[in-house]
Amino acid sequence: MxxxxxxxxxxxxxxxxxxxxxxxxxxxIPNSFVPRSYxxxxxxxxxDLYALQEIDLQRDARRGIIADVELRLGxxxxxxxxxxxxxxxxxxxxxxxxxQREFEAQLQDLDAKILPLETxxxxxxxxxxxxxxxxxxxxxxxxxxxxxxxxQGLALIENVESATKALAEARAEVERxxxxxxxxxxxxxxxxxxxxxxxxxxDGQRNQRKKGMEAGALGLYEQLRGNKQGRAVxxxxxxxxxxxxVTLPTHLTQRIRVGRELVQCPRCERILVSG
Numbered sequence: 001m002x003x004x005x006x007x008x009x010x011x012x013x014x015x016x017x018x019x020x021x022x023x024x025x026x027x028x029i030p031n032s033f034v035p036r037s038y039x040x041x042x043x044x045x046x047x048d049l050y051a052l053q054e055i056d057l058q059r060d061a062r063r064g065i066i067a068d069v070e071l072r073l074g075x076x077x078x079x080x081x082x083x084x085x086x087x088x089x090x091x092x093x094x095x096x097x098x099x100q101r102e103f104e105a106q107l108q109d110l111d112a113k114i115l116p117l118e119t120x121x122x123x124x125x126x127x128x129x130x131x132x133x134x135x136x137x138x139x140x141x142x143x144x145x146x147x148x149x150x151x152q153g154l155a156l157i158e159n160v161e162s163a164t165k166a167l168a169e170a171r172a173e174v175e176r177x178x179x180x181x182x183x184x185x186x187x188x189x190x191x192x193x194x195x196x197x198x199x200x201x202x203d204g205q206r207n208q209r210k211k212g213m214e215a216g217a218l219g220l221y222e223q224l225r226g227n228k229q230g231r232a233v234x235x236x237x238x239x240x241x242x243x244x245x246v247t248l249p250t251h252l253t254q255r256i257r258v259g260r261e262l263v264q265c266p267r268c269e270r271i272l273v274s275g
Contacts, residue, residue, distance in 0.1 A: 046233060046271050046274075049232065056206065056225065057230060059206065062195045062198050066196060069189075069192040069195070076181055079177050083174055086167070089166050093167055096156060103149055107153070110142050114142045117138060121135045221271065228243070231243060232270060233270060233271045234270040236248060236275050244267045249266075252266070
């Protein structure tokens with residue numbers, strides 16, 4: 001086995017691929033100072049990495065579904081608001097009914113005062129004109145107060161009826177929202193379970209696909225995936241990189257078609273695969 005010094009991972013990787021004796025130990029010299037290490041490369045094509053990327057993109061999509069479902073699981077703002085409206089309606093109706101009971105008590109109290117006065121005024125037991133006048137004034141005062149209470153009580157009855165109707169409508173709305181929410185939760189739970197099952201299958205496919213791939217090629221792929229929104233490999237169609245839409249030089253497209261080395265786009269740095 002022989003050793004050779006290289007200045008970059010891709011340079012070392014492509015040199016190893018070009019070595020026709022099958023295996024080459026390469027000594028990497030990173031741009032920044034880090035301890036040197038030895039790596040051994042085996043053949044991994046851009047098409048292999050593109051196939052791996054297809055699996056990874058599907059895995060990303062399933063993770064996105066799971067994350068979205070987890071955010072939507074649980075009670076919604078719409079459900080909270082509908083329940084709050086019911087609570088407010090109940091509280092408002094209770095206040096009105098308490099006020100209604102207070103009016104009824106006041107009316108009973110006035111009736112208890114008016115009846116004796118009317119009896120005393122009209123049964124002939126009082127003959128003194130001044131006393132009769134005073135009784136009449138007092139009776140008129142009580143009746144005036146009772147009339148006002150009657151008017152307020154009628155308005156309150158109408159308000160109670162309106163509040164009762166509003167509460168019934170609010171409860172019906174809560175029932176509708178809760179039914180829709182429960183159905184949505186069932187669908188979301190099913191979607192999450194399906195995505196988790198599919199993700200597990202894709203994880204197995206990824207592990208199988210990675211077998212035999214070079215560590216250096218995988219390292220480059222993972223680094224680019226992290227920097228390129230999950231798309232480390234781009235197709236070349238009609239001499240154009242589909243990752244950044246730049247037109248590639250002819251000598252690069254020829255190297256890509258030959259497929260003996262990993263070729264990166266000079267603009268977006270994605271690994272290029274012939275389309």
